[in-house]
Amino acid sequence: MKRVAIVAGGVNKWGKRAATFRQLVQEAGKVCFDSYSNISNKDIQGFILATAYSERTAIQIHPASFMAQVLGVHPTKLYMRVENQCASGTTALRTAWWAIASGYVDMVMCVGAEKLLIPSHDEIFFNASSATDKEWEGCFGMNPPSLFAMVAQAHMRKYGTTEEQLGKVALKNHAHATKTPYAHHYERYQKHGKVSLETIMCSKVVSSPLKLFDCCTNTDGAAAIILASEEKAKELTDKPVYLVGTGQVCLNGSWAAAHKDWSEWPALKLAAKQAYEMAGVKPEDIDLAEIHDCFSISEIIETEEFGWCKKGEGGKFVENGLSDYGGQIVINPRGGLIACGHPFGATGIAQAYEIFLQLRGEAGERQVKDAKTALNHNLSGLGEHHVIIYKSGVD
Amino acid sequence: MSEAGDHKDYSYVMDIFPQQNKDETKLWGFFENLKQGKLTTTKCKACGYMFWPPEAICPECLSEEIEYVEIPKKGKVYAFSVQVGALPPQFKAPLIHAVIDLDNGLRLLSSIVETDPKDIHVGDEVALKILSIPPDSHGDRVLFFFRKEA
Numbered sequence: 001m002k003r004v005a006i007v008a009g010g011v012n013k014w015g016k017r018a019a020t021f022r023q024l025v026q027e028a029g030k031v032c033f034d035s036y037s038n039i040s041n042k043d044i045q046g047f048i049l050a051t052a053y054s055e056r057t058a059i060q061i062h063p064a065s066f067m068a069q070v071l072g073v074h075p076t077k078l079y080m081r082v083e084n085q086c087a088s089g090t091t092a093l094r095t096a097w098w099a100i101a102s103g104y105v106d107m108v109m110c111v112g113a114e115k116l117l118i119p120s121h122d123e124i125f126f127n128a129s130s131a132t133d134k135e136w137e138g139c140f141g142m143n144p145p146s147l148f149a150m151v152a153q154a155h156m157r158k159y160g161t162t163e164e165q166l167g168k169v170a171l172k173n174h175a176h177a178t179k180t181p182y183a184h185h186y187e188r189y190q191k192h193g194k195v196s197l198e199t200i201m202c203s204k205v206v207s208s209p210l211k212l213f214d215c216c217t218n219t220d221g222a223a224a225i226i227l228a229s230e231e232k233a234k235e236l237t238d239k240p241v242y243l244v245g246t247g248q249v250c251l252n253g254s255w256a257a258a259h260k261d262w263s264e265w266p267a268l269k270l271a272a273k274q275a276y277e278m279a280g281v282k283p284e285d286i287d288l289a290e291i292h293d294c295f296s297i298s299e300i301i302e303t304e305e306f307g308w309c310k311k312g313e314g315g316k317f318v319e320n321g322l323s324d325y326g327g328q329i330v331i332n333p334r335g336g337l338i339a340c341g342h343p344f345g346a347t348g349i350a351q352a353y354e355i356f357l358q359l360r361g362e363a364g365e366r367q368v369k370d371a372k373t374a375l376n377h378n379l380s381g382l383g384e385h386h387v388i389i390y391k392s393g394v395d
Numbered sequence: 396m397s398e399a400g401d402h403k404d405y406s407y408v409m410d411i412f413p414q415q416n417k418d419e420t421k422l423w424g425f426f427e428n429l430k431q432g433k434l435t436t437t438k439c440k441a442c443g444y445m446f447w448p449p450e451a452i453c454p455e456c457l458s459e460e461i462e463y464v465e466i467p468k469k470g471k472v473y474a475f476s477v478q479v480g481a482l483p484p485q486f487k488a489p490l491i492h493a494v495i496d497l498d499n500g501l502r503l504l505s506s507i508v509e510t511d512p513k514d515i516h517v518g519d520e521v522a523l524k525i526l527s528i529p530p531d532s533h534g535d536r537v538l539f540f541f542r543k544e545a
């Protein structure tokens with residue numbers, strides 16, 4: 001198999017945008033090509049579009065060909081749209097990886113995009129319910145906020161995790177996003193300063209015990225990444241970032257069909273093990289991680305399952321600042337889904353772009369010192385996890 | 396031009412509830428049983444696997460030889476959440492969602508009705524409560540809810 005590297009990327013401004021789905025795609029694609037001017041849209045042989053809700057919020061089925069077209073990309077090797085709900089972005093990156101690793105194609109562009117802030121906002125929650133097992137679970141009106149609320153309750157009951165520890169995840173991630181200009185809430189920080197723990201703890205309940213600030217933000221946004229084979233990457237940059245390990249596991253779709261103890265995430269443990277083994281690294285080798293804080297509790301459980309702390313101590317880990325700058329590992333340096341927003345298809349790709357910048361030492365104020373190895377994770381359900389590990393190409 | 400919602404069949408694409416009638420789903424028997432007050436699931440006659448959610452083909456051995464078996468109407472709350480925000484249209488807060496472990500060990504997700512959100516706790520005994528949900532163009536529909544045991 002060929003080695004595969006990220007050679008370029010870009011993210012547009014996320015938030016409530018006066019722009020259509022295709023215009024979001026255009027913005028992210030333009031930032032990507034403009035920022036890495038030695039790569040042209042005419043060089044792209046493969047194009048993968050990651051989006052979850054395009055049928056319902058952009059009313060666009062079969063979006064990949066149109067989105068390639070608006071970026072002046074004319075793929076001659078492969079093109080497709082991928083959808084794995086919140087993990088659509090990492091799914092696109094993994095797909096591009098094996099297409100390049102096989103030797104079939106040299107260079108693939110992955111673009112993720114989502115238009116979520118539409119006039120009928122209820123549509124988003126309808127979609128969220130229909131993204132669960134609609135016939136047996138979503139039909140009760142339950143959706144990720146209530147499902148992850150029950151995960152939080154299970155973890156709090158078993159391990160004594162507190163609501164304040166959940167709040168500390170939001171506190172950290174909002175603080176990180178004060179240095180991420182594209183983040184959904186960036187203008188709020190400019191006007192009102194950092195989000196305080198009091199604001200977080202006093203925010204309204206969405207689904208007990210989760211409050212508004214425990215939840216990721218629905219937003220409009222897009223992101224782009226270009227991956228290339230090692231040979232091609234070396235022609236294009238002296239700082240490639242290599243994809244060195246990956247894992248993907250789906251143990252169940254319906255939540256009722258999952259394992260019994262929801263405070264443990266065995267599918268994540270397995271996906272993490274696959275990725276660590278393939279990369280030949282251990283949990284302690286990871287300098288920074290972009291992991292799926294769709295809800296505050298998710299980041300806490302992920303911290304445990306990735307092996308950065310003992311099982312059950314994820315709450316204490318964030319409380320003691322061990323997942324912040326100066327701690328043991330920097331988790332979600334750009335501010336995560338909670339503070340940047342979560343445009344589903346774009347999220348995994350924006351996370352990978354953050355890792356690209358970090359491992360090249362180009363993350364500016366967010367730079368994690370001496371970052372060499374980084375981990376990216378998305379989930380698309382209780383038993384569905386997607387992990388990619390990257391290493392700097394500079395020794 | 397009529398409103399989109401007036402179109403007889405357009406409501407199908409905004410229907411969050413399961414299709415239940417004979418000309419819509421192979422699992423119509425499950426809903427017929429439910430209308431008669433019985434909570435059932437499907438069991439595979441070939442390999443003996445009993446599972447939730449019910450399926451028309453066994454998800455283990457892929458046999459089509461499935462039968463409906465009655466399952467307990469009572470269970471215990473493993474976890475619950477009172478949802479007041481992020482609700483799809485047609486649902487009114489508060490909703491009490493719960494993970495329920497039935498007395499035979501089978502687990503399902505449902506909502507708790509006719510119960511004050513303040514009165515629900517992990518470990519509480521709950522019992523089946525069948526309620527009507529909005530009909531579709533093929534007929535009446537019901538769903539399996541639970542209520543706290545007095």
